[in-house]
Structures are given as C-alpha cells and as structure tokens.
Amino acid sequence: MTSIEPEKKKSPYVTVIALAVALLVVLLTCVPYLVSIALAESAATAEASPIFGVTIPAGYKQWEFVAPAEEAAPLNELRAVVGNRTAVDAYQDGKLPFPDGTILVKRAWKRTQSPDFASATIPGVPTTVQVMVKDAKKYAASGGWGFGRFVNGKPVDEAQHRTCFACHEARAKGHDYVFTRLAP
Numbered sequence: 001m002t003s004i005e006p007e008k009k010k011s012p013y014v015t016v017i018a019l020a021v022a023l024l025v026v027l028l029t030c031v032p033y034l035v036s037i038a039l040a041e042s043a044a045t046a047e048a049s050p051i052f053g054v055t056i057p058a059g060y061k062q063w064e065f066v067a068p069a070e071e072a073a074p075l076n077e078l079r080a081v082v083g084n085r086t087a088v089d090a091y092q093d094g095k096l097p098f099p100d101g102t103i104l105v106k107r108a109w110k111r112t113q114s115p116d117f118a119s120a121t122i123p124g125v126p127t128t129v130q131v132m133v134k135d136a137k138k139y140a141a142s143g144g145w146g147f148g149r150f151v152n153g154k155p156v157d158e159a160q161h162r163t164c165f166a167c168h169e170a171r172a173k174g175h176d177y178v179f180t181r182l183a184p
C-alpha cells in the first residue's frame, strides 16, 4: 500500500506538465499561422478604390463561377467572372436589376501556353482584380454600382476609376450595366 502512494501523488504532476507542454506546442504552432491568416485577410481587404470606396472582397477566390472571357492583343488575357451568393442567385433566377449586396469580381491573367500541351492556354501571371458592388442608394450616380480595379492588391488611380461606369453604361445599360451573362 505505502509503496503505491508516492506513485499516485506523482502522476497528476506529470499529467499537468505534459498537458502544459502540449498546450505550449499547440499555441506556438497555431499563433503564427493565425496571425498570418489575419494579416493576409486585412491585406486583401484593406485598401479601397478612389471615388467608390470599394475593396477586394475577402474569400472571392472561392466564389462561384459566372463565366469566362478572353481579351485579344495587346492585353492577351484570360478572365473569369465570379460572384457572391446574391449575384449567383440573381443570375440563376434571371433577376434584373441585380439586388443590393450583389458583388461581381473579374479576375484576369496573362494568356499563357501550357508547358504540358501546346494548344492549351492556361492562366499566367495575374494582372487585375476588378470589382463591382451593387448598392442602389449609395451608388445612385453610377447606376447603383461601385467600382474598384486593383493591381497587386492596390487600387489604381482615380482617372482609371472615372472610365468604369462610362463604358459599362454605354454598352451594357440594358443588362443593369453588367456585360457578363451566366455561362450556359
């Protein structure tokens, strides 16, 4: 009996120390990871476009696909338009105008020949991320849309942002200023 006593007393300490060490390891592993996620998120959302105050929406790379597009020379780009839930629902229901809260993002890359298959074209370096946010009241002067064009995550200048609505209004007015249709 007495020989078992010291053993019993020791084991809770061992458990506590083991738990503390495990907790420390978990913390040391997770904290830098969480910090880097937080930094990446804020970097992706921090800077707003001139005139409209539009930012790159967090998580847009996971959004649903609306349609691809391709731009001839000199830009030579591959593009993909993606939308948030509100956007995709509106597309699927054929709802026009798009409701407030709709966000459309156009991603673009240099057209690049596949290294694995000569006739295949793949996305090369990313060029721009372009964003349209619907808020009929806030953006009443531009058809209800706020615009943002970003290069390397930074908004381009005000002069470029003055061109957005003019072109979308001139060519896509009949479709709520949106060119892209849901890909069949």
Ligand code: HEC
Pocket (backbone or CB within 6 Å): 069, 070, 071, 079, 081, 104, 105, 106, 130, 131, 132, 147, 148, 149, 160, 161, 163, 164, 165, 167, 168, 172, 177, 178, 179, 180, 181
């Ligand atoms: C000279 C015409 C023109 C100008 C200027 C222009 N766009 Fe567009 N935009 C288009 C066309 C055409 C499309 C259709 C997709 C494609 O061909 O790339 C498009 C598509 C888009 C889309 C996807 C939704 C849609 O309408 O199809 C977004 C988002 C967008 N543009 C944002 C912008 C922003 C932000 C600016 C200003 C910085 C801008 N555009 C300036 C012609 C223009």
